[in-house]
Amino acid sequence: MVIPSRPLILGVIGTDIHMVGSRVLERVLREAGFNVVHLGGAVPSDEFIKAAMETDACAILISSLSGYGEFYAQDFRKMCDEAGLKDIKLYMGGHVVMGEEIEWEEVEAKFKMFGFNGVTRPGISTDEVIKMLNADLCDANQ
Numbered sequence: 001m002v003i004p005s006r007p008l009i010l011g012v013i014g015t016d017i018h019m020v021g022s023r024v025l026e027r028v029l030r031e032a033g034f035n036v037v038h039l040g041g042a043v044p045s046d047e048f049i050k051a052a053m054e055t056d057a058c059a060i061l062i063s064s065l066s067g068y069g070e071f072y073a074q075d076f077r078k079m080c081d082e083a084g085l086k087d088i089k090l091y092m093g094g095h096v097v098m099g100e101e102i103e104w105e106e107v108e109a110k111f112k113m114f115g116f117n118g119v120t121r122p123g124i125s126t127d128e129v130i131k132m133l134n135a136d137l138c139d140a141n142q
């Protein structure tokens with residue numbers, strides 16, 4: 001299995017300052033061999049896109065805990081397309097929608113419709129995240 005040399009852009013979107021999960025991901029993804037550019041917390045959508053363009057990234061990983069993930073996700077693929085990032089893979093995780101009583105299949109279907117390659121439910125383990133990224137990104141986007 002070949003880990004892509006092109007970076008993954010990681011950060012916490014919008015006004016969200018829940019930093020713990022993205023810091024944990026930054027560490028475990030680096031330990032797994034990924035090249036991670038971590039933008040920090042409260043990152044506007046266009047800053048993710050700018051960073052991806054500047055670094056020729058192969059994926060953008062968005063962390064969203066406050067419940068507004070869906071709001072930021074709906075136009076994100078369109079913004080990437082307009083910036084020329086046609087093939088970039090998009091992922092979001094954390095607590096991406098508001099509330100506890102959620103039909104997860106509906107959330108996944110919605111994010112797929114938005115053009116996201118993956119969305120992860122609250123409480124997902126880092127092992128599962130790495131498994132998903134290995135399956136999607138390795139041996140590709142070299």
Ligand code: B12
Binds near residue numbers: 016062063066093100
């Ligand atoms: C700690 C915490 C805070 C701290 C954050 C400190 C900091 N600087 O990080 C403080 C006290 C500041 C805070 C504030 C708020 N919080 Co808060 N917070 C939490 C809490 C208790 C834990 C979050 C955490 O650190 N988890 C530990 C990490 C390791 O887990 P994680 O973030 O989920 O990340 C893992 C996975 O989800 C995944 N992952 C994360 N991101 C991504 C991205 C990708 C691409 C992928 C693939 C995977 C992935 O991998 C990570 C590692 O395993 C959660 C409840 C909970 N149990 O989750 C509420 C929670 C997230 N907070 C909540 C709320 C409402 C708020 C506030 C709006 C409260 C308020 N009214 O002020 C504010 C928002 C502030 C802001 N502007 O962002 C709600 C969100 C509600 C929702 N989404 O439906 C929660 C769920 C609590 C609740 N049950 O109501 N919070």
